[in-house]
Amino acid sequence: MKHNVEELLSTHGVKPTPQRMVIAEYLLSTHSHPTADDVFQAVKGKLPVSLSRATVYNTLNALVAKGVIQEVTTEAGRVRYDANMSDHHHFVDIETGNVIDIPAGTLNQIKLELGDQYKIRSFHVTIFGEVVGGKAKE
Amino acid sequence: MKHNVEELLSTHGVKPTPQRMVIAEYLLSTHSHPTADDVFQAVKGKLPVSLSRATVYNTLNALVAKGVIQEVTTEAGRVRYDANMSDHHHFVDIETGNVIDIPAGTLNQIKLELGDQYKIRSFHVTIFGEVVGGKAKE
DNA sequence: TCTATGCTTAGACTTATTCTAAATACAGAA
DNA sequence: TTCTGTATTTAGAATAAGTCTAAGCATAGA
Ligand SMILES: [Mn+2]
Ligand SMILES: [Mn+2]
Ligand SMILES: [Zn+2]
Ligand SMILES: [Zn+2]
Numbered sequence: 448m449k450h451n452v453e454e455l456l457s458t459h460g461v462k463p464t465p466q467r468m469v470i471a472e473y474l475l476s477t478h479s480h481p482t483a484d485d486v487f488q489a490v491k492g493k494l495p496v497s498l499s500r501a502t503v504y505n506t507l508n509a510l511v512a513k514g515v516i517q518e519v520t521t522e523a524g525r526v527r528y529d530a531n532m533s534d535h536h537h538f539v540d541i542e543t544g545n546v547i548d549i550p551a552g553t554l555n556q557i558k559l560e561l562g563d564q565y566k567i568r569s570f571h572v573t574i575f576g577e578v579v580g581g582k583a584k585e
Numbered sequence: 586m587k588h589n590v591e592e593l594l595s596t597h598g599v600k601p602t603p604q605r606m607v608i609a610e611y612l613l614s615t616h617s618h619p620t621a622d623d624v625f626q627a628v629k630g631k632l633p634v635s636l637s638r639a640t641v642y643n644t645l646n647a648l649v650a651k652g653v654i655q656e657v658t659t660e661a662g663r664v665r666y667d668a669n670m671s672d673h674h675h676f677v678d679i680e681t682g683n684v685i686d687i688p689a690g691t692l693n694q695i696k697l698e699l700g701d702q703y704k705i706r707s708f709h710v711t712i713f714g715e716v717v718g719g720k721a722k723e
Numbered sequence: 724t725c726t727a728t729g730c731t732t733a734g735a736c737t738t739a740t741t742c743t744a745a746a747t748a749c750a751g752a753a
Numbered sequence: 754t755t756c757t758g759t760a761t762t763t764a765g766a767a768t769a770a771g772t773c774t775a776a777g778c779a780t781a782g783a
Contacts, residue, residue, distance in 0.1 A: 464730065464779095483770075499732045504771060521711055523656040523664045524739085526770085536710040549712065567714040572674040573659060574687065576705040602748090602761070621739075637763045642740065662770080664739090724783100731778075742767065753756075 474530040480546040597651040612668040618684040
């Protein structure tokens, strides 16, 4: 399936410039959850002009802000980018560091859904929300 | 309950120096999931000698390596430290940024266990493990 | 064509973290 | 005790991710 990147960007309110298109194209083409520098390395050279790191960061931030991609953190301090916006979680292969998408589902079924192929060493749930009533301790 | 920090460090194979003790003491005394700089600010001045940032980082890394504390990432790119080593997850208050400990339990019970006080906006499960059989796609 | 706005660029800057080299501390050997 | 090797700490240099700045470029619309 060939992505219509131009339309994807337009419908999300991001003007589709050549730089942005090639960055978005790359993100949509991979499941590798690349870092900003991974994106920069993969994409420079695909344009007739030189590509600035600032543009990569500006574009990644814009795409995150507009909901085209998301940031993913697996190892402390490392930011990765993910064009898969479906409801899913991440499996980190502790041998290779690879980050694999895991479709969401009721959480207590994760083990079953994963099947024998994945041996869970540990997992961590991070919840984002609001505390109402103000009496939760720091 | 007064923590015996000296013994805690010793039993984990970390030689209890004054710098390490005061850092560990601070981590054990708070639920705030502080950053490295938070730790530095809180702890410098509690020693007769000056405290180096390098020592703070060295100590935090050593305590993580020895399993005395853990790293926690909630916002992309920000590393926090947590002396709570019980099996628990984290609730991030999206208004204040506060990180609150949530005891583990079967994951499908999380909503019930949290109760009315917490309004879940979203959550994310990160799983660490191994892929066996080698046929999982990146 | 003119102009305003937005986009991109190179490089400077900032900030978090690691590294380096020298000084200190100190446990154990003698 | 003193000696001595190893670990620890320190200040500051170095690195790396990310942001900011100022200038140039592109282009949509008047
Ligand atoms: Mn960001
Ligand atoms: Mn670390
Ligand atoms: Zn993903
Ligand atoms: Zn915690």
